[in-house]
Each structure stands twice: as structure tokens, then as C-alpha cells.
Amino acid sequence: MSRTTSHHPIPSAEVLYRRLLDHVRGWLAQAPQPVHLVGIASGGVWLAQRLQADLGLPGAAGVVSSVMHRDDFAQRGLANSAHTQLAFDVNGAHVLLLDDVLYTGRTIRAVLNELFDHGRPASVALMVLVDRAGRELPVQAEWAAERLSLPADQSLELACDDAGQLSFAVHRLASTQ
């Protein structure tokens, strides 16, 4: 794909969230119970917390951070990191992981290792707002609200305003990896 300055359509995060809510509601109805919602910091946490409220689930959604297991930890360090918060026993648990964008799969590998540091889950499923082409590891989401392809020099990130409204921001990276 050529790296032009053409604009790619940015999906509406609110529209995708409503699709996610509908899908998770149906999926939970036939999943082994209980399922624990866990959001990947930071975009996935907003999704998990909002789903937890909109679905009327008890307690707080979990938070999982990839930062301690990322393969580029040496470059990124601990700046701006959220801390993992799991108020349930991960051993034997059914976990629904939520994230805003699935891209290379490296975050998911890191997050699985973070989860497994806390125990051996019975199952971990992943759902995302956007499945962005460009996978570098054999990782896949169970479901994505939208699939799209973006140039490698663009990053796609979920933002959340003070009123809790979700939107996607596209940033141009200074250099591609």
C-alpha cells in the first residue's frame, strides 16, 4: 500500500461501541458463567467499564496493563502506565478481554502473560472495536466491530472525553518501525 496523504475513513467509535454492546449481550447469554470483563489499558478499560454498566453486571470491570511484558519495554519504560487490577481469582476464570484496536498482536501476547502471572484462566476471549490489518503474531479476536487497513505510519487510538463520549484519533507517526 502506498503511503499517500489520502484520508482513510475513521470509524465512529460510538457506533462501534453500540455494535460491541449488542454483540457482548448476546455472547454472554450463551457463555460459561461467570464471565469477567477485563479492559486492556487504556482504550479497552473505557470499553469494559461502560459495558459493565450498560449490561448491569455487578462489581467493577478488571484492568490489565501490558507494560510489564511488552517486548519493547526497554524503549517504553513505565511512563503513563496503568496498573493491572483484577478483583477476582484468575484461576479457572472465564475472561472477556476488551481492547480498542487489534494491530500487531504484541499487546495481546503481553496481556496474556500479565493475566497468567495472576493465575491460569479457563478461557480468554478477545473482542475489539477495530481489527486493523498488520498482524505480526498468531493472535486473533473472537469478534471485531469493524475491520480496516491503515498505512503503517498511522496510529489509531481511542479517546474518551469528559462526558464519556468515545472517538477515534488518527495520528501520523514520525517514523515507522
Next chain:
Amino acid sequence: MSRTTSHHPIPSAEVLYRRLLDHVRGWLAQAPQPVHLVGIASGGVWLAQRLQADLGLPGAAGVVSSVMHRDDFAQRGLANSAHTQLAFDVNGAHVLLLDDVLYTGRTIRAVLNELFDHGRPASVALMVLVDRAGRELPVQAEWAAERLSLPADQSLELACDDAGQLSFAVHRLASTQ
């Protein structure tokens, strides 16, 4: 699915191997070079070694063992384990992982961690003979020669005879996990 004694059709491993060979040949022609074939012990190693020969690739196929990173290491221990052998620099490498059967995804998580212990690959793709339903982690193969569903109390394993002929063996497990 009821656990009856009905026989599920066991795929011909030789037929599936030829499909795999054809697919890998085409895939390699458009993949970033060089690609290193790495077999997951033990079934995947036979596949990787045979592909390496049939495709006329230089050197030996790599071997990766999941045993040191498995989440049931305490139960399994080190018995019957193969050792990881990677005769290339994993840093920046493009790796094609081969395995006989993809099932829960736990072996793949373990194998990725074993690979990452040796370096940070640029990409890891997974191809398998059989994608068996029953995933417990968000792991997926780039390609599978066949997809099928088996009762949870049956295990499917590749065997290799003295003449190098591949076949699948189905075993009934004493108890399901």
C-alpha cells in the same frame, strides 16, 4: 456434543501435508525474506523438516518446545520433552511456525514465550494441519489444511513411522480437563 463412541472421520495426514506444502510454497513466494521454518515439538517438527526438504530450503528447520512455558508445567514436568533448537538470530526474524493440531491455543502461547526468550521476531505466522475447535485463548493460525471438531475426551496426534509416513492417531482420554 454427546460423548458417544461414534467414530469421527480421521483426516489423512499425508493428504493434509500435501495441501500444506502447496500452500507454504505459494505463501513463501510473497513473504518477506528470509522466512525461518520452525516446528513445534513433536508433530510440528516432522512437518517443518519435511517442508524444509521438499521446498529445497537451505539448512535445518528450527525446533521449538513449549515445555518450559506451559501453564500445566507442574503436572507435566520435563518428561519426553524436546529441546528448542534455533540456528538463526530470532531478533528481527520472520518465523513460520508449524504444528500438527491447533486446539486450546495454550501450546502456542507457551511457544511464543519460548521464541521471545531467544529474541524479538519481526513476525510469527502459524500454519497447522488441523484446526480443531475448542480454543481457550485468542490465538489463531494463518492457515489450516483442515478444520474439524472432536469430542473433548479425544486427543488427536500426529505420528510418523520409520519410513517418514505421517498419520493421525485418535486417543480417548481417561478424563477430560
